[in-house]
Amino acid sequence: MERILLSHGGGGKDTAELIREIFMEYLSNPILERFEDSASLTVGGKLAFTTDSFTVSPPFFKGGDIGKLAVAGTVNDLAVSGAEPLYISVAFIIEEGFGIDDLKKILKSMSWELEKNGVLAVAGDTKVVPKGQADGIFITTSGIGRIVYDRISASSLEEGDLIIVSGTVGDHGAVILAHREGLDIDINSDCSSVWDMIKRVLREDVEIHAMRDPTRGGIAQVLNEWAEMSSVLIEIWEEKIPVKEGVIGLCDLFGFEPYHLANEGMVVMAVKERDAERVLEILKSHPMGRNASIIGRVVSKGKRGVVVKTPYGTGRILHPPEGELLPRIC
Secondary structure (H helix, E strand, O other): OOEOOHHHHOOOHHHHHHHHHHHHHHHOOOOHHHOOOOOOOOOOOOEEEEEEEEOOOOOEEOOEEHHHHHHHHHHHHHHOOOEEEEEEEEEEEEEOOOEHHHHHHHHHHHHHHHHHHOOEEEEEEEEEEOOOOOOOEEEEEEEEEEEOOOOOOOOOOOOOOEEEEOOOOOHHHHHHHHHHOOOOOOOOOOOOOOHHHHHHHHOOOOOEEEEEOOOOOHHHHHHHHHHHHHOEEEEEEHHHOOOOHHHHHHHHHHOOOHHHOOOOOOOEEEEOHHHHHHHHHHHHOOHHHOOOEEEEEEEEEOOOEEEEEOOOOOEEEOOOOOOOOOOOOO
């Protein structure tokens, strides 16, 4: 078996072989091995539930691939909701002719990311479409997690809250852009699960008002959503925002705003002022949080918006991105 055939999506013998010989090699666990139409799960307490689709082009990029992205993206959506990730479902839409070796690489990445987070893939589906009706492979996931911190909301920001990012801004979007334009930059996508880092913060006696992974639209979209939902004015300090030189150079070349570019392994938090230094210390103690920084503050209630303060004391409004800057980045 070297290529995906239409018959692999037909529900018969070829489908069964694809599932048992390829998918189960990487995703097998006692729940999935029952081969039932739905998984029977035991989960206590309040739950978080999320769903997402992944259509990144190219499907393989510096620092990851669509499989790692699908698991990490689902885990991260749960983690920033204050939930411990437990289970995911995974559905594949695969174009006829897609290479089996490439599918195995994707499944292997998913397997590693699942194992790292202690998450089980407990349900799945596969459809094959004729050549030309898709772009290689699309993945849709749903995730279930147990909420361990239930005070996180985009409408909970208060005057005086400090804004923290856990890492450098725009890495994933920059890598995808560079790959499409045939440019070689010394940056990897930050694609990774943030749960191991976040759970260390949630275990502490700190007050987190909002938390988000800045995917499409970057930190600009996140901060503007928070400003709108909480009716607050947020000020961020340009010199405090960690951005890699390669990302800045790429943005200068194409006229992009670094704060509009996506991350896939970074978190933005709004934290009670008294707890901000402690949260920063915890983040920096984790390998993924070494570049964490306090980048701004909620300066007032009532007004809505985001202002970037430059090192020269001037300010500019940070608008959310308009249109689709980089289609199919996640």
